[in-house]
Amino acid sequence: MTVIMNGNELSKKIKENLRLRATKLKEQNIEPSLVVVLVGEDPASQVYVRNKTRAAEQIGINAIDIRLPETTTEAEILDLIAKYNADETVHGILVQLPLPKHINEDRITQAISPLKDVDGFHPVNMGHLFMNEPLALPCTPHGIMEFFKEYNIDVTGKNAVVIGRSNIVGRPMAALLLNANATVTVTHSRTQNLKEIAREADILVVAIGRGEFVDADYVKEGAVVIDVGMNRNAAGKLVGDVDFASVNGKAGYLTPVPRGVGPMTIAMLMQQTIEFAERSLN
Ligand SMILES: NC(=O)c1ccc[n+]([C@@H]2O[C@H](COP(=O)([O-])OP(=O)(O)OC[C@H]3O[C@@H](n4cnc5c(N)ncnc54)[C@H](OP(=O)(O)O)[C@@H]3O)[C@@H](O)[C@H]2O)c1
Numbered sequence: 001m002t003v004i005m006n007g008n009e010l011s012k013k014i015k016e017n018l019r020l021r022a023t024k025l026k027e028q029n030i031e032p033s034l035v036v037v038l039v040g041e042d043p044a045s046q047v048y049v050r051n052k053t054r055a056a057e058q059i060g061i062n063a064i065d066i067r068l069p070e071t072t073t074e075a076e077i078l079d080l081i082a083k084y085n086a087d088e089t090v091h092g093i094l095v096q097l098p099l100p101k102h103i104n105e106d107r108i109t110q111a112i113s114p115l116k117d118v119d120g121f122h123p124v125n126m127g128h129l130f131m132n133e134p135l136a137l138p139c140t141p142h143g144i145m146e147f148f149k150e151y152n153i154d155v156t157g158k159n160a161v162v163i164g165r166s167n168i169v170g171r172p173m174a175a176l177l178l179n180a181n182a183t184v185t186v187t188h189s190r191t192q193n194l195k196e197i198a199r200e201a202d203i204l205v206v207a208i209g210r211g212e213f214v215d216a217d218y219v220k221e222g223a224v225v226i227d228v229g230m231n232r233n234a235a236g237k238l239v240g241d242v243d244f245a246s247v248n249g250k251a252g253y254l255t256p257v258p259r260g261v262g263p264m265t266i267a268m269l270m271q272q273t274i275e276f277a278e279r280s281l282n
Pocket of ligand 1: 140165191194
């Protein structure tokens with residue numbers, strides 16, 4: 001039997017706890033504040049930003065929602081970031097990606113102070129993560145580690161395979177698993193014998209952006225399968241990178257899409273904001 005890991009329930013529990021922490025901060029005259037910048041009209045980004053600001057409001061985080069037109073220049077965004085980097089009442093800054101093509105995303109990511117980098121994308125924070133001295137964690141892989149905790153899955157010594165090597169998911173996921181003493185293999189589009197490698201995994205994390213790509217043939221009996229993907233299939237339905245129907249019954253644990261990794265990503269973003277606000281007390 002496959003245990004379906006419920007990201008909705010777990011994220012709710014985490015957000016309840018964050019609400020208490022936000023209240024405590026307010027009692028000490030700190031209002032946790034998160035700046036969320038959205039440039040342009042990308043519909044998916046609009047939904048993500050709405051979900052993030054809504055979660056912030058539920059928890060008691062002051063969400064400063066900044067919408068800028070598609071024509072905004074890189075210099076204007078950098079000025080805005082510099083302003084909020086210097087503002088002590090702001091604890092977290094997030095610029096929703098992707099940005100319009102005329103803006104250099106790396107330059108924007110690197111302009112955010114590592115101390116306010118709630119996404120954990122800044123190279124300084126990535127470096128700390130890879131040295132196993134993390135200051136901020138990328139939200140999606142962090143949320144996945146919370147699943148392991150919640151379901152008492154000890155990754156120590158386990159064979160973990162990550163499919164995908166993006167800076168926001170695959171690479172930091174590999175670092176977190178390694179820091180937790182798993183034996184980690186990172187695979188990608190040039191990997192040979194992917195299926196054979198995946199079939200050796202006790203823990204399989206799939207983040208490739210290809211709808212229902214990983215079926216039961218990639219999965220060892222009883223493995224933990226984490227599906228990060230969010231794709232629209234031909235019928236317009238939201239599907240993961242894992243073929244849920246095929247893997248369900250073979251995996252020991254499986255995250256669904258939706259209601260799996262997605263809500264955990266947002267919960268971890270909120271947690272990082274609260275942690276930064278708590279750090280500002282010291
Ligand atoms: N639920 C959430 O909160 C959340 C958060 C972030 C992302 N996502 C979703 O997760 C998915 C991945 O996102 P991402 O940003 O990591 O994507 P990305 O930047 O496009 O990276 C995809 C990675 O998958 C690899 N890949 C592509 N096709 C492959 C194949 N056939 N076999 C093996 N590897 C393959 C690529 O290899 P190369 O490096 O060789 O090109 C690349 O490393 C997307 O569906 C995205 O929407 C969800």
